[in-house]
Ligand SMILES: [Fe+2]
């Protein structure tokens with residue numbers, strides 16, 4: 001872990017819940033960890049990576065579903081993992097493995113919590129998709145990591161919902177405000193907030209530092225972090241995604257209060273706010289259309305795997 005990064009350790013009671021009632025520790029699938037290890041190797045071959053991912057049918061189905069989501073596939077349906085990896089490249093696949101493992105964790109929410117799962121999954125996808133389009137429209141030079149950061153940014157909320165659904169409902173009204181009051185309420189109930197819990201978990205799973213930082217700082221983007229551009233775009237995309245889910249429409253977005261876009265301006269050292277105001281509507285429209293496809297595909301891969 002980056003020694004300059006201050007991540008709070010969750011209270012012991014929460015850690016005990018994470019270990020699970022049946023000794024089933026909440027973690028990323030072992031095939032995902034192995035695939036990520038392999039993907040670090042510059043000599044890594046697509047066949048080898050496809051082989052490791054295939055060992056976990058859920059991971060394989062989710063990786064393929066994500067590879068076919070509109071932001072990645074551009075309308076061309078990929079039917080084999082090997083082809084998907086070859087087309088997308090190892091780096092992009094690494095992002096997809098992390099993303100699909102998280103989507104897999106979401107599916108562990110019990111059936112009575114299905115609406116929570118749907119809302120969190122939609123919010124993760126909305127943030128990830130907005131981040132990709134924002135990066136493209138503003139020509140920010142990202143290469144897939146912004147999608148993964150968007151998908152993972154609220155990992156802490158997912159963990160709260162998984163390990164303690166009753167207290168999660170008290171702490172998080174799922175109203176797409178994600179205000180400082182929400183974080184405060186989480187602290188009162190769980191003695192930590194979803195930013196710290198998500199970052200702690202990501203760090204424990206040895207996910208890349210840039211992702212850990214984007215989870216930790218997505219509500220408080222600051223110049224103190226090492227991966228400022230990724231943190232800033234995640235925060236900016238989260239603000240937009242919350243507007244979309246709160247209002248259900250792409251118009252009337254108010255950029256005031258979007259700390260991410262202000263930080264992005266500083267990081268890339270050029271004015272963005274004016275063009276940002278012009279592009280928010282088309283970005284939100286495209287995101288809304290993409291969401292229908294991406295979320296449906298992931299839910300279908302869920303039912304195919306449980307058959
Ligand atoms: Fe959040």
Ligand SMILES: [Fe+2]
Nearest residue numbers: 153154178238
């Ligand atoms: Fe969020």
